[in-house]
Structures are given as C-alpha cells and as structure tokens.
Amino acid sequence: xxxxxxxxxxxxxxxxxxxxxxxGTGIKQIAKESQATLGSIYHFFPGGxxxxxxxxxxxxxxxFAALLKDSLDSEPEPAEAVLSCTRELAAGLKESGWVDGCPxxxxxxxxxxxxxxxxxxxxxxxxxxxRLVLDKLLGCGFPxxxxxxxxxxxxxxxxxxxxxAQVNRSEEPLxxxxxxxxxxxxxxxxxTARR
Amino acid sequence: xxxxxxxxxxxxxxxxxxxxxxxGTGIKQIAKESQATLGSIYHFFPGGxxxxxxxxxxxxxxxFAALLKDSLDSEPEPAEAVLSCTRELAAGLKESGWVDGCPxxxxxxxxxxxxxxxxxxxxxxxxxxxRLVLDKLLGCGFPxxxxxxxxxxxxxxxxxxxxxAQVNRSEEPLxxxxxxxxxxxxxxxxxTARR
DNA sequence: AATTGGGTAGAGCGTTCGTTCTAGAGCTGT
DNA sequence: ACAGCTCTAGAACGAACGCTCTACCCAATT
Numbered sequence: 001x002x003x004x005x006x007x008x009x010x011x012x013x014x015x016x017x018x019x020x021x022x023x024g025t026g027i028k029q030i031a032k033e034s035q036a037t038l039g040s041i042y043h044f045f046p047g048g049x050x051x052x053x054x055x056x057x058x059x060x061x062x063x064f065a066a067l068l069k070d071s072l073d074s075e076p077e078p079a080e081a082v083l084s085c086t087r088e089l090a091a092g093l094k095e096s097g098w099v100d101g102c103p104x105x106x107x108x109x110x111x112x113x114x115x116x117x118x119x120x121x122x123x124x125x126x127x128x129x130x131r132l133v134l135d136k137l138l139g140c141g142f143p144x145x146x147x148x149x150x151x152x153x154x155x156x157x158x159x160x161x162x163x164x165a166q167v168n169r170s171e172e173p174l175x176x177x178x179x180x181x182x183x184x185x186x187x188x189x190x191x192t193a194r195r
Numbered sequence: 196x197x198x199x200x201x202x203x204x205x206x207x208x209x210x211x212x213x214x215x216x217x218x219g220t221g222i223k224q225i226a227k228e229s230q231a232t233l234g235s236i237y238h239f240f241p242g243g244x245x246x247x248x249x250x251x252x253x254x255x256x257x258x259f260a261a262l263l264k265d266s267l268d269s270e271p272e273p274a275e276a277v278l279s280c281t282r283e284l285a286a287g288l289k290e291s292g293w294v295d296g297c298p299x300x301x302x303x304x305x306x307x308x309x310x311x312x313x314x315x316x317x318x319x320x321x322x323x324x325x326r327l328v329l330d331k332l333l334g335c336g337f338p339x340x341x342x343x344x345x346x347x348x349x350x351x352x353x354x355x356x357x358x359x360a361q362v363n364r365s366e367e368p369l370x371x372x373x374x375x376x377x378x379x380x381x382x383x384x385x386x387t388a389r390r
Numbered sequence: 391a392a393t394t395g396g397g398t399a400g401a402g403c404g405t406t407c408g409t410t411c412t413a414g415a416g417c418t419g420t
Numbered sequence: 421a422c423a424g425c426t427c428t429a430g431a432a433c434g435a436a437c438g439c440t441c442t443a444c445c446c447a448a449t450t
Binding site: 019020021023024098099101105106108109110112113119122123126127149150152153155156157158159160161162163164166167168172173176177179180181183184187 | 214215216218219292293294296300301303304305307308314317318321322344345347348350351352353354355356357358359361362363367368371372374375376378379382
C-alpha cells in the first residue's frame with residue numbers, strides 16, 4: 001500500500017468537495033471513494049465530516065497554490081504569467097469535462113452563514129493564492145497599493161471566470177478573462193526591471 | 196392574501212438557494228419558509244424539488260437582471276456604470292451579513308456534473324446578465340469583438356469578486372474589482388458618443 | 391507467549407430526506 | 421343542493437444521512 005489511509009481519505013474528499021460541494025458529499029461516499037471504512041475515517045478525524053472537509057480544503061488550497069506558483073514563475077512578466085495561468089486552468093477544466101473547477105468555491109458558498117472552521121479554511125486558501133499573485137507583482141516592481149488591488153482582482157476574476165466557463169462548458173470565459181487581465185496589468189506600464 | 200402561494204414558494208426558494216445551495220435546501224424547509232405545505236408545493240410543481248429550483252433560479256435571474264439593468268442605465272459611461280454596479284452589490288452584500296451573494300452561483304456549482312434543467316437555468320441567467328453588459332458596451336460605441344470579451348470578463352469578475360467578498364466578509368474585493376474593471380474599460384479609449 | 395493499542399470493518403442508531411398518498415376545505419356553475 | 425374543480429393539509433414511506441458502537445486484525449512491546 002503506497003499511500004496512507006489518511007491521505008487517501010483527504011485526497012478523495014478534496015476531489016468530491018470540488019465536484020459536489022460539502023452538503024452534497026456524504027461520509028459513506030468518501031469511504032467508498034477512498035477505499036477506507038467508516039471506522040478509519042472516524043479514527044483519523046474524530047471531528048467527523050467537517051474535520052475531514054477542513055483537511056481536504058487545506059490540502060486543495062496548498063495543491064492549487066503550488067500549481068499557481070509554478071505557472072506564475074514560468075513567465076517573467078506578470079501579465080504573461082496570468083495569461084498562461086488561465087490557459088492552464090482552461091485546459092484542465094476542459095479535460096475534466098468541466099467538472100473540476102475551483103476546489104474551494106462550492107464548499108465555501110454552502111457554508112457562508114455558519115462561520116465554521118470549514119469556512120475559515122476556504123478563506124485561508126483564497127487568501128494564500130492572492131498572496132502569491134501579490135508577491136509576483138511586488139517582485140516585478142509594482143507599487144504596493146496597485147499590486148494589492150490587482151492581486152485581489154486577478155484572483156476574483158479567475159475564480160469567477162472558472163465558474164462561468166464551467167456553466168457554459170467553454171474555455172472562452174477563462175481565456176477572455178486571462179487576456180483582459182493581462183491588458184489590465186500592462187496598463188500600469190511598470191517595466192519589469194529585475195529577473 | 197396579497198401574493199399567491201406559488202409566488203411565495205418561488206421567492207422563498209430563490210432566497211434559500213442563494214444562501215445554502217440546491218442540496219442544502221430541503222423541500223420541507225421551503226414549505227415552512229414560504230408558509231405553504233407539501234401538498235401545495237407538489238401541486239404547483241409536479242416535477243418536485245428540481246422543478247421548484249428551476250423556477251426559483253429563473254426568478255432570481257430576472258430579478259438580478261432588472262437590478263443590473265437599472266444600475267447600468269444610471270450612468271452614461273460604461274466604466275462608471277460597472278463601478279456603480281459593484282458598489283451597489285457590495286452594499287447589499289454587507290447589509291445581508293455577507294450571505295446573499297450571487298443567486299445562482301451556489302446552485303450552479305453543485306449541479307455541474309448532471310446537465311439537468313437546473314444547470315441550464317443557471318447558464319441562462321448568467322448569459323442574460325452578460326448580454327445586458329454587452330448591449331451597454333455596444334450602445335456606447337465599443338467594437339463588437341472588444342465588447343463581447345469585455346462583457347464576459349465583467350460578469351466573471353463580478354461573480355468571482357462577490358464570492359471573494361463573501362468569504363472574506365469584506366466589501367473590498369468587490370470594490371477593487373469595480374475600480375479595476377472601470378480602468379480596463381476606459382483603457383479601450385472609446386469616447387461615448389451617443390446618448 | 392502474552393499483551394497492548396493503532397487501525398480496520400460494518401451493523402445499526404436516530405434523524406431527515408424527497409416523495410406519495412388520502413382527506414378535506416373553499417369556491418363555481420348548474 | 422350538488423357535483424366538480426383547484427388548492428391546502430399533513431401523515432406515512434423507503435432511502436439516505438451523520439454518527440456510534442462493538443468486534444476484530446495484526447505488528448510492536450513486554
């Protein structure tokens with residue numbers, strides 16, 4: 001057995017949350033999908049369903065952060081980097097049959113009212129991604145205020161574009177958002193000095 | 196009795212879907228909230244839960260379209276119009292305790308896999324809103340290609356910014372998106388001739 | 391060899407789900 | 421007065437929910 005049971009549970013839950021949200025995902029489905037049993041799940045996560053979901057969201061947050069970081073680092077210019085990022089997301093989304101969108105959006109929207117630990121985990125994930133974009137912009141010489149506002153806008157727009165792309169089963173919204181975001185970033189006319 | 200039972204069901208369901216999504220909303224909760232009974236619900240909507248949800252999403256789609264149209268028409272310049280729109284959304288979101296976000300996003304994300312009538316209703320709503328923005332841009336003299344790509348980007352960005360704002364319980368993401376979208380729109384340098 | 395305890399296995403608890411069903415209330419046309 | 425209709429009312433069904441519980445496996449420790 002290569003991967004530990006705990007990891008299998010987390011990974012399977014992450015995918016299920018991404019596709020069907022929190023309420024739509026049952027503990028027994030997690031058990032089946034991760035090849036674990038109820039006993040194992042409650043052994044590793046005495047907190048029950050919510051605890052599993054929190055771990056899964058944190059996992060998804062880090063996983064996507066790694067992907068985002070790679071994509072941002074692959075291009076020196078931030079405008080180009082964002083563009084390449086949306087292209088990657090569009091390709092992945094299409095490949096999954098428009099099913100694997102933002103890994104936290106569905107769960108986040110369902111648990112908004114009840115400031116739970118789960119909701120906090122979603123917020124953390126989103127803010128972590130935003131910080132990656134912010135750092136990229138700062139590293140390219142953007143003024144702090146501009147960079148901050150741009151970073152939140154970039155993450156928000158990508159988030160929304162992914163939803164739109166999923167609903168319309170088309171890469172176009174994501175690609176359009178990428179092009180427009182690149183244009184927006186370039187409009188600040190910061191010549192990237194370093195790197 | 197002012198409003199008909201059917202309308203009460205649709206309106207109550209729309210609000211519940213907006214806040215807790217499709218799976219998170221139960222038929223019995225709809226009955227309680229709308230002051231109807233199970234009998235009434237199944238009388239007006241023989242299709243069951245999904246039929247109620249479809250009607251509710253369509254209702255939400257039109258309602259938000261009206262709000263969007265008013266907001267867009269309140270300003271001659273499209274950049275200003277989008278900005279004012281995000282301000283309105285931010286205010287409403289805050290007022291609701293960060294709970295009343297996009298009325299279709301939650302439901303849309305949960306039902307992505309199963310190309311149901313519900314998913315189609317969500318897509319229709321989104322596309323209807325996009326069309327309003329598109330018409331505004333076209334009416335202000337934007338070239339068709341630019342207008343189309345801008346419209347999808349505007350809707351996507353607002354959508355995503357609303358989610359980000361909800362998760363962070365802050366108006367800032369929505370306001371930042373509004374400012375940046377306005378900047379983006381202005382960057383096309385189209386002087387609005389007519390009107 | 392015996393014991394311990396982390397991990398596995400799943401039957402079963404109480405509750406809630408969406409739906410169906412029967413019964414009746416309130417009105418209209420004859 | 422009566423039949424025929426729309427709409428209301430909620431009990432009851434099977435299925436699925438999250439969770440608890442006991443029993444068991446097996447490698448490491450004594």
